[in-house]
Amino acid sequence: MTDATENQILMQAFGFSADDLDANRSGSLTPVQAEKLRKLRRSPLIQQSVSLMLSLVLFAFVMLWEMTLLFKGFLIFVFVVSVLYEGRTILRLWLGVSRDGREMQVEAIEGPLTILAPAIKMPMTTYRANIGREDFSVTWEQVGALRELAEGEVTARVYYAAHSRFPVSIELVEQKS
Numbered sequence: 594m595t596d597a598t599e600n601q602i603l604m605q606a607f608g609f610s611a612d613d614l615d616a617n618r619s620g621s622l623t624p625v626q627a628e629k630l631r632k633l634r635r636s637p638l639i640q641q642s643v644s645l646m647l648s649l650v651l652f653a654f655v656m657l658w659e660m661t662l663l664f665k666g667f668l669i670f671v672f673v674v675s676v677l678y679e680g681r682t683i684l685r686l687w688l689g690v691s692r693d694g695r696e697m698q699v700e701a702i703e704g705p706l707t708i709l710a711p712a713i714k715m716p717m718t719t720y721r722a723n724i725g726r727e728d729f730s731v732t733w734e735q736v737g738a739l740r741e742l743a744e745g746e747v748t749a750r751v752y753y754a755a756h757s758r759f760p761v762s763i764e765l766v767e768q769k770s
Contacts (some may be wrong), residue, residue, distance in 0.1 A: 606737070614752075618701075622699055637647055641682050649676075656668075681691060699755075704724055706739065710722075714733050722735070724750075729746050729758050747767060748766045750766050
């Protein structure tokens with residue numbers, strides 16, 4: 594396979610263009626990549642917010658029941674710990690979604706590629722690929738593209754947004770058969 598064909602396979606599987614790759618090499622995201630990253634980060638924020646709201650409703654419902662003061666005190670303690678944890682997580686996710694600081698900068702890591710996914714598709718949405726001792730979340734389609742290109746020992750360079758483990762682009766640096 595030629596380098597151009599390999600790059601086309603990676604571009605299609607990971608959803609990036611040659612312009613995206615050039616921007617990533619210079620340490621920045623393109624507007625299209627920034628929007629994709631915001632969408633990826635928005636989903637857990639919504640899930641965590643719904644979880645917090647359900648906790649509040651459950652707490653109000655439980656407090657209406659008649660129970661011993663000791664048990665009520667224990668439930669209040671559990672609720673406070675839960676709200677503090679969920680609140681911290683929501684705040685961290687919200688700052689990651691709305692802030693245009695370091696999380697919009699691109700970092701790169703280079704190293705041997707190891708695919709940490711089963712040989713068959715499992716009922717999960719993301720899988721893992723290890724590059725340079727770092728794990729990254731990848732889809733089943735991306736696993737397929739990496740397996741197609743990873744004949745023999747492969748060194749890859751992955752570009753990702755800071756504070757993220759989702760690759761925004763990837764390129765093969767060296768392939769040994």
